[in-house]
Amino acid sequence: MLWAEFIRSLIRFLTVEIWFYGMVILVHRLTISSVFTLSNYLVPVLLSTLLVALAAWIEAHRHLPSAAKLLIWLDAHSHAGGFLATSLDTSLGSWQPPEPSIPKINHFHDWKTSAIHTLIACLFCIGAAIFPIEHKTQQQFKLDLTEETKQLQEKLDMLKDQSEDITEQLESISNAIEQLDQANDATAPDEVYKLIDSINSRIDYAEQQSLIKIEKQIETRDNLEALLEELLKQDKLDSSPEMQELAKLLDTLVLSDKDLEMLLQDIKGNSQAQKLTKEQIKELIEKLKKQNHQKKTIAAKLKKCECNQENGEGCCESLAVWLENNAPGAAQLQDLLPEGGMQGISRGEQTTAPLTYDNTAKGFENAKHKSIPLSALADQEGSILMGVAKSPPEPQQAQPIQQHTPGNLNPAKAPVKSQGKTIQPRHRKAVDEYFKH
Amino acid sequence: MLIEPQQLKEHQDIALKLLEELDKILLGQHEVHKLLIIGILSKGHILLEGLPGVGKTALVKGLGLLMNLEFKRIQFTPDLLPADILGGNILQQDQHGNRSLVFQPGAIFANIVLADEINRASPKTQSAMLEAMQERAVTLQGTTRPLPDPFFVLASQNPIELEGTYPIPEAQLDRFLFKISVTGVNADVLAQIISQRRRGEPPAPTWAITKDQLDGLFDAMDRIHLSGPVANYIARIVASAHPDAPNAHESIRNCVRFGPSPRAAIAIAEAARAAALLEGRPTVGFDDVIAVAKPVLNHRIILNYQAKLENITPETIVDRILDTLDPAAIDWDKLHAKPQE
Structure with missing residues (x-):
């Protein structure tokens, strides 16, 4: 009797629970377009089922009175004529009490109705789980990376113009930039910015590689030019061992330098002769010089801020020298500030604290500090310390968009572009502002 | 130990027979008859309330005949005295010429007493009657005389024409086991009455309960x-x-x-x-x-x-x-x- 009552209550409570989870799944699919996975709901479903079972057990106990009370109740409601009640205090002897007809409990549904209700709830739950969400555009919160992407693309384009030998590498970087949009997820801004930094590093590395190659080419050409000039001076063009050596050297160089190969083809024309004539060598020297000049120009551009003898302006070292000679001192700066720079932190005193750069100020005598020249900071502008590694940076594959899982409530840590509203990353903006001023 | 089924069946049959006979006497009042028999089996007094002509007196008369017990009727009037009901000592002279006070029992000394229109008697008379109902004995001049056993009072009263009546005090109403309202009957029953009854007189009962049967019923009641x-x-x-x-x-x-x-x-x-x-x-x-x-x-x-x-x-x-x-x-x-x- 108790178990029957328990099962009856359990079915009713489970029906409600199924309806509830059906609603949850449907709302999930309709609002955040999340796909139902059992693992998302397993723990709450199990916990709530346990609670439901407990509630059903309590209700079953509450519905069922003691045996005596039940007998009295049955006697009164089944019109048993007092036999059941009498059996509590005396023997009925030869009397056979009439079979009590248990009246139906009106406020409960019968088994069939309960089963139908449960079935409908199950169908609803299943229907909610398979509710189509394909027609819905997957709403994703994205970071505003327009500026970052533009900068990367400009950098890459410049590198493409100047470097022809690393086409595959540049192509790979270009793909990575394209995939950046796919990997753009405001819910994981760290990953996105890591990816940007990785692409940046790859471009830098490609620049270095390109620079090294160009420098090597310049060196080779210089050597070749010197050798050819030497041969011309010594007039050893007819001596076969030198010419054979030159031919071998040219063959070796041509294999590793396509520009040189083209140069040689251009000079030789349709001639099949291995040996170069004097005029051809002269022409070669001239062209080598011209090509070398171009490559040096490219190398100079790639070197960025490195100082060279030709262009001293904009060089960091010269900037440092300029700053040393022309930058105002601390006292001059303090004078320039309103109220003599006495607007700093008062450290709890009634006066304003002086704004100073050294340990001469009151209260800062024993402060440990190290003065860093401004020139030392200039190099670091725009750079981000990602870590220290011996090996060059590896190209990082663009990560697929992380599927938003229910319950992932990580707040957006970076700017998000959602529904046309752009939110700037405050920390990046602050860093940019710092380096601008 | 409960009464055996067979024994109980015998007593139930007698009670049902009584009910059946009552139903024959007064048509269309089965529930009233049932309550009347329940009241009799409980040895209780019953107050029948109803409009004139619904068959209260006829019912009690028929019951008296069926019970095969001594039946007396008292018509209550405002000038009715307690002595008229209870009886009294009267001076009598025997054959030797000696005179003595001899108790002359009143109408209450019967097994079944019909107190017709009980609310028309004065409170004094009502009180005498109701005291006898409770005590089942009559005390007169220091002598207590028990009333016959069984003793039932079946009183009737009219709920209308209350002028010149003395409503029974609530405390005395408590002496009655039941107060049964005798209502009118429907047209079908009325048609049956006028077609089967000559001048409305009930048929004479062909069966009556014996004293032993009645005692057996009372014994069964105790069990x-x-x-x-x-x-x-x-x-x-x-x-x-x-x-x-x-x-x-x-x-x-x-x-x-x-x-x-x-x-x-x-x-x-x-x-x-x-x-x-x-x-x-x-x-x-x-x-x-x-x-x-x-x-x-x-x-x-x-x-x-x-x-x-x-x-x-x-x-x-x-x-x-x-x-x-x-x-x-x-x-x-x-x-x-x-x-x-």
């Missing part, structure tokens, strides 16, 4: 078992009819001036036993209690003016009690443990 839960239910019904009862219904608090006395609980228990016997059961059931609760309680619940304003009758109060009271709302284990302590 009808009243279980604890049912007794508890009766007690709770009576208790909850009091306005000062802790679990009294709001309408009872507002409308009831006085609740029924403990005698009402005894009356319900007895009547319920008789109802069970009539049903052929050795145990009193909750349905038996419900069946007799209204005729037992309706003249024992005294209402106030608020009830009259709201047209609430004692029957309404009893209905509310029966509706709200759960027969199973008792802690039987606790109740059962008490006698052991």
